[in-house]
Amino acid sequence: MHIHAVSSSPVDLNTLEKIVSGDVRLELSRESMDRINTCRKYLDEKMRVPGELIYGVNTGFGALHNVAIGTRELEQLQKNLVMSHACGVGEQVPREIVRLMLFLKIQSLSYGYSGVQPDTVIRLTDFFNQGIYPVVYEQGSLGASGDLAPLAHLSLPLIGLGEVDYQGQRMTGEEMNRVMGWEPINLQSKEGLALLNGTQFMSAYGLLSLIQARKLSKQADMICALSLDAYDGRIEPFTDEVHRVRPHEGQIATALQIREYLEGSELIARHKEHVQDPYSFRCTPQVHGATKDCIEYVTKVLVTEMNSATDNPTVFPALDKIVSAGNFHGQPLALALDFLAIAIAELGSISERRINQLVLGKRGLPPFLVAKPGLNSGFMIPQYTAASIVSQNKQLCTPSCVDSIDSSQAQEDHVSMGANSALKCYRVMNNVQRVLAIELFNASQALEFRRPTRTSPRLEKLVTAFRRHVPFVEDDTVLYPHIHKSENFLKNEWYTD
Numbered sequence: 001m002h003i004h005a006v007s008s009s010p011v012d013l014n015t016l017e018k019i020v021s022g023d024v025r026l027e028l029s030r031e032s033m034d035r036i037n038t039c040r041k042y043l044d045e046k047m048r049v050p051g052e053l054i055y056g057v058n059t060g061f062g063a064l065h066n067v068a069i070g071t072r073e074l075e076q077l078q079k080n081l082v083m084s085h086a087c088g089v090g091e092q093v094p095r096e097i098v099r100l101m102l103f104l105k106i107q108s109l110s111y112g113y114s115g116v117q118p119d120t121v122i123r124l125t126d127f128f129n130q131g132i133y134p135v136v137y138e139q140g141s142l143g144a145s146g147d148l149a150p151l152a153h154l155s156l157p158l159i160g161l162g163e164v165d166y167q168g169q170r171m172t173g174e175e176m177n178r179v180m181g182w183e184p185i186n187l188q189s190k191e192g193l194a195l196l197n198g199t200q201f202m203s204a205y206g207l208l209s210l211i212q213a214r215k216l217s218k219q220a221d222m223i224c225a226l227s228l229d230a231y232d233g234r235i236e237p238f239t240d241e242v243h244r245v246r247p248h249e250g251q252i253a254t255a256l257q258i259r260e261y262l263e264g265s266e267l268i269a270r271h272k273e274h275v276q277d278p279y280s281f282r283c284t285p286q287v288h289g290a291t292k293d294c295i296e297y298v299t300k301v302l303v304t305e306m307n308s309a310t311d312n313p314t315v316f317p318a319l320d321k322i323v324s325a326g327n328f329h330g331q332p333l334a335l336a337l338d339f340l341a342i343a344i345a346e347l348g349s350i351s352e353r354r355i356n357q358l359v360l361g362k363r364g365l366p367p368f369l370v371a372k373p374g375l376n377s378g379f380m381i382p383q384y385t386a387a388s389i390v391s392q393n394k395q396l397c398t399p400s401c402v403d404s405i406d407s408s409q410a411q412e413d414h415v416s417m418g419a420n421s422a423l424k425c426y427r428v429m430n431n432v433q434r435v436l437a438i439e440l441f442n443a444s445q446a447l448e449f450r451r452p453t454r455t456s457p458r459l460e461k462l463v464t465a466f467r468r469h470v471p472f473v474e475d476d477t478v479l480y481p482h483i484h485k486s487e488n489f490l491k492n493e494w495y496t497d
Helices: 014-021 031-046 071-085 095-109 120-128 149-161 173-180 191-196 200-229 242-245 249-261 284-306 331-358 380-398 418-448 459-467 479-494
Strands: 002-006 024-028 090-091 132-133 135-137 165-167 171-174 315-317 319-325
Touching: 002 331, 014 024, 014 095, 014 132, 014 315, 024 031, 024 095, 031 315, 071 191, 090 095, 090 459, 095 149, 095 200, 095 380, 120 132, 120 149, 132 149, 135 173, 149 173, 149 191, 149 200, 165 173, 165 380, 171 173, 200 249, 200 284, 200 331, 200 418, 200 459, 242 249, 242 315, 249 284, 249 459, 315 380, 319 479, 331 380, 331 418, 380 418, 418 459, 418 479, 459 479
Parallel strands: 002 024
Antiparallel strands: 090 135, 132 165, 165 171, 315 319
8 A cells, every 4th residue: 555645745637646546544644733733723713804705715605795694603604605515416426536626625725825723634634535425416517617507416414414325335425434443523604615616627637638648649559550550551750751741749758659569560661552541540740739738737736736726715824814816717628628628539530541541351361350341341341430429429528618507696608517517528528439449350350351461560469468358250249248348458458568
């Protein structure tokens, strides 16, 4: 078990992947505890100043920001906030997302700009370490005052409400406290707002999508190389000098990667009768490369976000300032995740075109990649499936960030819809993985019709690993188990060396 100390030190993607894997225990560093304590004590002192209104601390919320709340009602104010904002609907958020939401909320609160009490952050850390996952629902966030509804569901169990999943059982927050021997947290001034304001829902979906996108980008290059060789394609479009005169970094990197994957291939080295390949092969560096460049931009945005304090108001004890501003607004994420969804969808789009080329019966390959076409439909319908998925991605890639619907009596009059961007992006990632799985299925099938000529050693190793799960298809059979196994191979068994 790896111990991760939550501190002000930046978290990188490598650390995040370990946290996502589940083999990590969180510990709040002494530095973080000192920051949290200092900020809370400062806020308590400010509360003793008579007549001073501080948004969300001793006032109502949103359009009710000018309504003063009496000292005796402050705890009830925060509890009411959490209860009233837990309005999520739709599908339950996957456990891995909730786990990441917990980490990101702990990280954000640990900087000491939020004014929460130490017990609240400690309890969230206990949730993470004990595998207690609050039940959160997908829909309800506008991505502007933070992810209010999802984070309210994440926070309900702190006060003994809502539901959690624990050790395979669903139980109420009250039952969880009995099982764990805990008392509910009595939320102090501002704490409900600190818990609900923030971008942890869209960030969690975005970060998991980013991790998957980086993997899909690598897989797409390797699968494309296999398809190119099985199609009897040409290596010339991947010549380094071609890409140096249009020096986009992703384009250069993709061409290099394809050349390396095909090094030592008998197929790629043999004489070609055709002068050109279709764009889906010939323009892979330009298409895959543009996606790589997008991934690098999104990486910068999301890494910055997960190392930020995103609630409101922001408390600066050293400056004697409490500033009501807008760090909860999800516009940076909304733009980036719409962009990422579009970029990854293009990997699926060009993959489906390569799938189609492989089943056309060209360049010595049999129609639909079976020896007896007509009697056998062969690989006709996997291309249909890929086309259906690609078409759905086109709908999902309509940007969410260009929409805004005002809320809270027009106090919150511009919202990012970043949560919708994040949910769509996550779905696009899973869709593209399925399309690439179908391409790998087709390319491996096509390669067998080139025997005994061999592809490169690296790609032969890939096919050997794949064949342990998915066989060559001689005659028509039920194909969906093979497609599902192909997808699982990409998820769990992917050969990368």
